[in-house]
Amino acid sequence: MxxxxxxxxxxxxxxxxxxxxxxxxxxxxxxxxxxxxxxxxxxxxxxxxxxxxxxxxxxxxxxxxxxxxxxxxxxxxxxxxxxxxxxxxxxxxxxxxxxxxxxxxxxxxxxxxxxxxxxxxxxxxxxxxxxxxxxxxxxxxxxxxxxxxxxxxxxxxxxxxxxxxxxxxxxxxxxxxxxxxxxxxxxxxxxxxxxxxxxxxxxxxIPISNKRKDLLAEIINEGKILYTLQLLLPNWGEAALIGYTSEQLDWSKNKEKEIWKVTVDQNYLFTTDYMTILKYLEEAPYTATISTDSPGRLGAWIGWQIVKAYAANTGASLDSIIKESDMQNILKQSKYNP
Structure with a gap:
């Protein structure tokens, strides 16, 4: 069983x-x-x-x-x-x-x-x-x-x-x-x-892949989950959906450009290193790769922004977004650049 x-x-x-x-x-x-x-x-x-x-x-x-x-x-x-x-x-x-x-x-x-x-x-x-x-x-x-x-x-x-x-x-x-x-x-x-x-x-x-996932794949999968929850629970605020306080959500929005810059400049986006990925996604007091002032799970929050941008730019249905397995294609077509 x-x-x-x-x-x-x-x-x-x-x-x-x-x-x-x-x-x-x-x-x-x-x-x-x-x-x-x-x-x-x-x-x-x-x-x-x-x-x-x-x-x-x-x-x-x-x-x-x-x-x-x-x-x-x-x-x-x-x-x-x-x-x-x-x-x-x-x-x-x-x-x-x-x-x-x-x-x-x-x-x-x-x-x-x-x-x-x-x-x-x-x-x-x-x-x-x-x-x-x-x-x-x-x-x-x-x-x-x-x-x-x-x-x-x-x-x-x-x-x-x-x-x-x-x-x-x-x-x-x-x-x-x-x-x-x-x-x-x-x-x-x-x-x-x-x-x-x-x-x-x-x-x-969400389709399961035997391919070893990099950080981009992991954060976009998290983004898919949050984007789907946003549609299934339309009366909920963003902070509630991801589990942030309003202050944590504000911090993430205000620092979005810096979060993305660190992630790209440090070559984290395509890393398959388990510990790096964990730091971006685990429940923790803060996201260690970014700042001790940050909320935890910033990888999920960034992935959510990418998926929202992808949906807005392509008009893709929720079902097709969930099934899309080419994460680099999602990032490219999202035109995400905070």
């Missing part, structure tokens, strides 16, 4: 509270979807597993396997390093893992925080309609929610994407302080969930 465990905290995150129902147009769109009976429903593995952990039984085990079999293989790999749901040790290991007092409290806090997920279901339903518009024949797969104990942020299967809700309990959540730095906690907010479901799906749509 093949599946992908995606650690989205290597990428972007939401930086300011966003209300899923604050915009009247979005409310109307959500209501329209509800009336059509197409509202997305998030499958609550977290709740179902918790009920089992409180009162274990073979009947409940069979029910979990029947409802979540393939996902439970991936979930077991993430949490207990055991993917064999057919052996008795699988469920005993799960019970042992979640019996830890700290993790047990985190689990309860996650269930309390996300006792209601309707706002996310509405927002994702609107985004799904836009996916159908921009990607003919495509739509979101089944979406789920789990608690991993601060491990994999998302688990992605061919027909199922699940978010680990304990990674979204809020910047000031007390359980985070011993495990995450300030710049990481800035991202760990409930309102990130819709964005991260969509990002996980977008990643499955």
């Amino acid at each position: 093949k599946y992908v465990i995606t650690l989205l905290f290597l990428f972007v995150s939401l930086s300011s509270l966003y209300s899923c129902t604050s915009n009247s147009k979005q409310r109307n769109d959500s209501a329209s979807i509800q009336n059509q009976g197409e509202l997305i429903s998030i499958k609550r593995f977290d709740q179902d597993l918790y009920r089992y952990l409180q009162n274990p039984s073979s009947l409940q085990q069979d029910s979990l396997i029947g409802s979540y079999g393939k996902f439970m293989e991936a979930f077991g790999t993430v949490t207990i390093n055991n993917s064999d749901i057919s052996v008795a040790s699988y469920f005993s290991d799960l019970k042992g893992y979640f019996s830890n007092p700290m993790l047990s409290q985190i689990y309860k806090d996650a269930l309390d925080t996300f006792s209601v997920v309707l706002p996310y279901e509405k927002e994702l339903s609107v985004a799904d309609e836009l996916i159908r518009k921009y990607f003919a024949g495509k739509q979101l797969p089944t979406l789920g929610m789990h608690v991993s104990g601060f491990k994999a942020n998302t688990i992605v299967l061919a027909d199922f994407i699940s978010i680990s809700s304990d990674r979204y309990l809020g910047t000031d959540y007390s359980g985070y302080k011993d495990f995450f730095e300030d710049y990481q906690r800035q991202q760990m907010k409930p309102e990130m969930i819709s964005r991260d479901y969509l990002k996980a799906w977008i990643l499955t749509e």
